[in-house]
Amino acid sequence: METATPTLNALLAGHARRTPERPFIHHRDGTLDYRRTLTLVERLAGALHALGLGPGARLGIALGRRPEGVLAFLAATRIGALPVALNPALEPRLLLGFARAQRLAALLAEGETLAALAAGELPVGMALIDRAGRHPGCLSWPELLGATPLTSPPEPESGQVAYLNFTTGTTGRAKGALATHANLYWNTRAAIETFALGPDDVHLCMFAAFAHPHELFCRALQTGGALVLLEEISPRAIAGTIRAFGVTCMMGLAPMYRMMAGACARADLASLRLAESGGMYTSPEINAAFAARGGVPIMSVWGSTETSGVALANTAEGYRLDGSMGRVCPHYQARVVDEQGRELPPGEVGELQLRGPGLVSGYDGGIALAGHQGWYRSGDLVRRDGDGFYYYVERISGMIKVAGLKVYPLQLELLLGAHPGVREAAVLGRPDRRKGAVPVAFVVPEPGAELDAARLRAHCRAQGLPNYMVPRRFELVDDLPRIGSGKIDKRPLRALVERGSLTDG
Structure with missing residues (x-):
């Protein structure tokens, strides 16, 4: 396997050169093609560089599913800075506390969140960027996009950390996983091969923008396809977006599919060919109800921050509607082991362990992954059947x-x-x-x-x-x-x- 892989920035530049007018980002505010996206990223990279951000500096992004979040992410990686996605719904005092703890050099926010942050005691040296450019005393996003483009900074390497991907923290304090360009490439490559994704696919990811933010755009960026960013979470808004933009691939959570099944009986979802559900158990009842409305079954998948995203998946060629997490994806290996680390046969419950190039190397602060000989200990109890399908049982701690x-x-x-x-x-x-x-x-x-x-x-x-x-x-x-x-x-x-x-x- 080759060790050098394309970085996010090389992928964007390549598509901007080969298919400059091909749509990349759709949003209610308009569409950005690959050439325009690259231009804006280079201008924003120039603005961030002028602010003093460089390799290792941290840019907080407290936005919903908006184009500015994607542009800021790509501009930061262009100069070796680290994007840090934050939940904009957090109380301002918690956001400020996080900003201090993570030593943010700048924070991009909007609306009431921005106003509350601006009124607080900002960390020394941290710049506050207003997405709408209306708040006095803050840097204006529109003005930053008018900066001189930075077209030739040192190219990041594939092994370089692209961003801090924070764990959900459901079992303790959230940790920032060191996700490299190579990790993102191989995780995305696994999804592309698993689901036969291509340049004609239009992707709609309804995960929260701060939870695995690269999932919003990485699949489109690697295939040269398009993505849609939708801020609303109502079933009718999602159905209307699928129809308006011809969405072919959607990622979401079980409650979203349940709502859509109940509220979209007459919606036109004919373009949809792939519906993924991750993060929690998706019941057969939800699956059957959505399949009756959307025309496609829900593909349950499993992934974690440490695997950089989906590592187990059901596929259209072979899937289970009984709650299976799916089979292991390409470029990952998985096994089930007992408390002594011995691999268990099918049917036995044990800990899920994984390895592969999509695994992050560790966490911010020098914290290593839990594991041995390259195998990551997920902390999840699972069983595997004779056909290679995995089933979630419980967290070990639960x-x-x-x-x-x-x-x-x-x-x-x-x-x-x-x-x-x-x-x-x-x-x-x-x-x-x-x-x-x-x-x-x-x-x-x-x-x-x-x-x-x-x-x-x-x-x-x-x-x-x-x-x-x-x-x-x-x-x-x-x-x-x-x-x-x-x-x-x-x-x-x-x-x-x-x-x-x-x-x-």
């Missing part, structure tokens, strides 16, 4: 041991979700003096459903659940907390359990 017997929360969550009166459930362990731990369940009822602990307990037993696996406590809640990417955040629920705020019932 497994509950009841009197020495293993209980996997996802199994209970799916069983509870099968009750017609349950919209969603989250299960975790509570310390118990006699048994070590017992499961407790937080349940979101369907509107109008008559639910109580007795009905839910009876449902569990009717499904043949052993007594030790039946949750000791059922807590009915209006909603479940989530992190910005849309995944359920069990940390606030765990805090309730650890504080002893729940009693048996």
Whole structure:
């Protein structure tokens, strides 16, 4: 395998030279072709360079799915600076705290977030950039785009860090993974080969702009295709965008597909050929409902910050609608091991480990990946069937041991979700003096459903659940907390359990 791979910047320059007028970025504000994109990136690179940003400097980007975010990302990598994508919905004090901790040289923001940041005590030396160019005292994005283009800075190398890709932090403090140009190339290459992507594809990624931000544009950039950036998350807006731009490939989360299945019965989704769902379990019910509306099944995929994105995937040529994560993608290797690191046969539950050129080398601050001999320890418990399909079981840290017997929360969550009166459930362990731990369940009822602990307990037993696996406590809640990417955040629920705020019932 060749070690030298194209950088993001080389890919953009190549398309701008070969197909300059081909559309690259579609947005409600207009379309940028490859030539115009390169011109704007070079001007912005010149402006950032004039501000003193260079190799290793950090540029914060606190925007939604907007063209400016993509342009800023590419301009920063052009001069060796590191883009850092931030959640614009964070409280300004948290954003400022993050800016100080990450030593940001500049931060691009807009709207109320920008106003609150400007009113706070900014880190010394940090420049604040206003996307709209309206806030006094901030650098104006439109003016930065009028800077002298920087057309010949030192070319970044493929092994150079392209950006800090932050983990979701669901099990602890978020860490900045060191994603190189080569990592992004091989991860994107794996997706291209897995899904037979090409230059005629139009990509719509509905992941949060701060969660794996390269997913917004890397597939289009590597194939010479086009991407669409959509800020709204309403089902009708998504369906209208697919129709208007001829979207062929879409990435999203299970709740988005569920909403679309319910609200887009008459939508024209004829151009769509690939619908990916990552980040969480996608039930067969959601899949069937969306396939009936959209005409294509949902391809469940699995990836992580450390793998630079999708590493396991279902494909149109062979997929499962039973919650499978899929098979291992090209350029990755995967295995399932026990606690001693011994590889397990199909059907056995163990830790998922991966390796390949898409794996990041470590985290910011000199923190190494958890692993051995090139194998990354994902911390996910999975099983693999005889055909090579992987199935998620639970995080190792989430497994509950009841009197020495293993209980996997996802199994209970799916069983509870099968009750017609349950919209969603989250299960975790509570310390118990006699048994070590017992499961407790937080349940979101369907509107109008008559639910109580007795009905839910009876449902569990009717499904043949052993007594030790039946949750000791059922807590009915209006909603479940989530992190910005849309995944359920069990940390606030765990805090309730650890504080002893729940009693048996």
